[in-house]
Amino acid sequence: METRAETKTDARITFTLNGESRSVITDPDRPLLDVLREDLHLTGTKYGCGEGECRACTVLLNGESTPSCLTPVGSVNGQPVLTIEGLAHGDKLHPVQEVFLAEGAFQCGYCTAGMILGVASVRQKNPAADEAEYRAELQKHICRCGGYPKYLSVIRRLAEGAQTEKARI
Numbered sequence: 001m002e003t004r005a006e007t008k009t010d011a012r013i014t015f016t017l018n019g020e021s022r023s024v025i026t027d028p029d030r031p032l033l034d035v036l037r038e039d040l041h042l043t044g045t046k047y048g049c050g051e052g053e054c055r056a057c058t059v060l061l062n063g064e065s066t067p068s069c070l071t072p073v074g075s076v077n078g079q080p081v082l083t084i085e086g087l088a089h090g091d092k093l094h095p096v097q098e099v100f101l102a103e104g105a106f107q108c109g110y111c112t113a114g115m116i117l118g119v120a121s122v123r124q125k126n127p128a129a130d131e132a133e134y135r136a137e138l139q140k141h142i143c144r145c146g147g148y149p150k151y152l153s154v155i156r157r158l159a160e161g162a163q164t165e166k167a168r169i
């Protein structure tokens with residue numbers, strides 16, 4: 001991969017990436033997506049449209065589902081960013097990843113990392129989220145393979161699991 005030449009507008013940007021402090025010296029206006037993929041070699045975050053429409057590039061910025069293609073890297077200075085590479089704990093998958101796996105919710109997989117992070121952000125904010133809350137997030141994501149029925153199975157399972165938990169309390 002070609003290394004980008006430094007320019008006069010470059011600045012040091014330091015942020016927490018998947019729980020670890022990382023610094024890059026780069027143009028603060030570059031998209032976070034490019035820095036993740038090209039400089040930090042985290043290629044789980046995908047480039048789809050580059051225009052904020054498909055959400056293949058979703059990361060969690062301060063816990064919020066965020067299109068990294070539209071996020072200037074300078075704006076994440078000092079903030080926590082989570083990519084798909086940081087979601088599992090060692091060999092232990094995140095509960096949302098477990099449900100995607102159990103439902104076989106992938107075809108080509110290009111949109112999957114973004115979908116998983118989007119769904120994980122909903123669950124993180126409200127562990128008792130209902131199907132409508134998950135759907136509101138899913139509506140932002142495009143799956144070119146038309147894998148929506150599987151994704152709907154995932155969010156129903158998560159929402160039903162939360163209801164069962166609530167009923168037990």
Ligand code: FES
Pocket residue numbers: 046047048049050051052053054055056057058067068069070
């Ligand atoms: S690549 Fe970012 S929204 Fe499509």
Ligand code: FES
Pocket residue numbers: 106107108109110111112142143144145146147
């Ligand atoms: S699984 Fe192929 S784009 Fe969604």
